[in-house]
Amino acid sequence: MISRIFTLVIKELQALLRDRQSRALLIMPVFLQLALFPFAATLEVKNNTLAVFNEDNGRESAELMQRFSRAQAFTKLLTLHSEAEVRHAIDNQQALIVIRFPQDFSRNVVAGRPAKIQAILDGRRSNSGQIALGYVQQIINTYNDERIDSRQENAASTLVVRYWFNPNLDYVWFILPSLVAIIITLTALIVTALSVAREREQGTFDQLLVSPLTPGMIMVGKTIPAMLVAMMQGTIILLGAVFVYRIPFEGSLLLLYGSMIFYILALAGFGLLISSICATQQQAFLGVFSFLVPAILLSGYASPIDNMPVWLQYLDWINPLRHFIVIVKGLFLKDIGLVALLPNLYPLLVIAVGTLGASNWMFRKRLG
C-alpha cells in the first residue's frame, strides 16, 4: 500500500515540477512577495504631506509649524493661502491633513485663553487620518506641556507605555509571520483542488478510481505533494524573515512545523472538497477563490478579528487561516508553548477531519 501511494506521490510531483514554466511559477512569486509585501503592508503613516493654512501671523503658530515639519510622519509641508486652496488640496489628495490656524490663535495663546486649531482630514483615508491626527496631537501636547512646565512644577502622574513582543510596533514583524501562513494557503489549496480537477477534465481521474487505489489513498497521494511544496515555500519565507528581515524567531521550530502539517491537512481537505464538487479546472479555480479571498481577508491579517461582529467571528471559526496566523505569530513573536497553542491547534484538527472526511465520502459516492 505504501509503495502504491509513493508511486502516486512521485507522479504528482512530476506533474507539478515537470517543466521550467511550472517550476518558476512555484518559486518566483514567493521571492517576489518576500521582497515586496513586507514593505507594502503597513498601516503606519510615513512620508505624508501636511498642509497648513495659517491665517495667524504670530510667533506661536510659526513655532508649531516648525515642529510639524520636523515630524517623521510628514516629509512635505504645503502652505495654503485660501479656503479654496484647502478644498483643492483635500479633494485632490495632495495632503492627508490640513491644519488651519485662525486669526486670533497666537493672541489667545499669549493671553492664556483657550486657543483652537482646526484639522481637516481626508475621509477617504480615515484610518491614516486618525493616525496622523494622533501625531499632530502629540506635538501639540508636548508644546502645551512645555508652556505649562515653564510655570509649574512637574506633573503628578505619567503613563509609561511598553509594547511587548514588538517593542517598536514594527509592521514588518506583524506582516512576515502572516505571510508565511498566506503563502502556504495559496499553494496548498491550488495544488490540491486543481490537480484533481485537471485529472477530471482530462478524464484520467476515473482511471485512477478504477485502479487498485482506494479514494483514501488517492487523497493521500494528492495531499503529500501539496504539503511538500507548501512547506518549502513557507520555509523560504521563514528563512527570509529571520535572516533578511532580522525578525527574531522566539518559539519552537518543532511546534511550527508540527502545526503546519495540521494546517495543510485542513487546507487539503477544503481543496479536495472543492475539487470533488467541480467538473472543470475553471470551476475548481473559482471555487478556490471563493474560499481563499474571504479566508485571507477575515484572518485577522487585514483587520483585527475583535472588530468583526460576533456572528461573523463564530462563522470565521471554520477559517483555518485565522487559527494558523495566531499560531505562527505566537511562535514567532511570543514564544508560546504547546499548551497556549492548543486553543488554536484543535480547531485545525477538527476542520481537517471534517473536510477530509467529507471529501472522502464524495469520492466514494462517485465510485459507488
Next chain:
Amino acid sequence: MSAPISFRRLRALCRKEVWQILRDPSSNLIAFVLPVVMLFIFGYGINLDSSAVNLGLVLEDKSPEARHFADNLYGSPYLNVIAGQTRAEMEQALTEGRVRGFVVVPVDFTEKLLRPNDTAPLLVVADGSEPNTASFVQNYVSGAWSGWMQQRAAERGETPPAGISIEPRFWFNPSAESRNYLIPGSITIIMTVIGALLTSLVVAREWERGTMEALLASPVTRTELLLSKLLPYYALGIISLFLCVGVAVFIMHVPFRGSLLALWGIGSLFLTSSLGVGLLMSTLLRNQFNAAQAALNVAFLPAMMLSGFLFEIRSMPAVVQAITYLMPARYFVTAMQTLFQAGNVWPILLSSGGYLALASIFFIGLTALKTRRRLE
C-alpha cells in the same frame, strides 16, 4: 495585419463564448452571487475602527485615588476592562491574546502621587504583535488618563492653564468610519477576481483542449478572437460592478456622491485592463493551472497589497511606490473611493482613467502580439 472585422463571425464567436458561460453554473455564481456575498463579508468583516478593546487592569494599589483612575477606564466606551489580581495573570492573558493590553497601578502609586516633588507612574503594556490595535490601546488609555488628571485638578481647585486644542473634521466621512472607504476598495478586489481570474483560464483552456488550433485554422482574425473573449466577460463584469455598487449603497448605506456615468467609464476601463491581464497570462502560458497561478500572483495579490485599498501607498518606500504605479488596481481604488465619498473630482478621475486606458491598451496590445496566428 488586422483584417476588417466581420461582425457575423464575431457574433458567432461571442455566442459560443456566452453559451459556454451560461452553460456552466459556476460562472453565473461567480458573476452574480459571489460578488454580493463577498461584499457583505468585507463590509462587516474588515473594520479598522476598533470597537471596545479588551484591556486588563491590575490594581496593586486599591486606594480611592487609584479607584478614581480605574473608574475613568471603566467609563471609556472604547475599552472593555477586565480586572485581574496579579501582573503574572495579565501577562499570561496578553500572551494568549485574551487582552490586547493591560494597565498596572503600582503599589506605591498613591504614595508617590501625594508626595509633592514626585511623579507617580502608571504602567501600560500593549500587545505589539497587533500594531494597529496597540496604538489604539495607547490612545484610549491616555484619553482616560488625561480625563482623570483634569478631573483631579478641578476637584483640587486648580484651574488648569488653558492650552491649545484641535478640532478635527473628516471631510466626506464625518464619523471617520473605515467602512466607507474599505467597501469601495473591496469592490476593486472583487472586480479583479472577476476580470483577471475568469479570463485567465479561457484561452489556456482552448489551447489545452486543442480547440485553439481549430480556431486558428478557421478564417477568424486575431482581433475577432480577442474581442470574442473580451466582450462577453466585459458584460458579465460590468453587470456585477453595478450590482456591487447597488448593494453597497442601498443595503450597506455607503454614500455614493459621484455620477453613474463616471462610474461606468472608469469601471469599463478598469475591467478592460484586468481582462487584459487575464488574457495575457492565459495566452502566454497556455496551461490553465499555470495561468491560474500567475493571475493570482500578478492580479489578485497586488490588488490586495499594493492598491492602497488597505495599506497607505505613501508610507511605502519609494521603490515599492514606484511599483504601485504599474498596478491598474491602484487607480481604480483611488477613483472608487473618490466617486463614493468625494464625488466627481475630475482631476483624480481623469488621471486615473487615463492610466487605466494606457494599461488596457498595453495589456491587450501585448496579448494581441502574443496571439500567434501560426501553429508551432
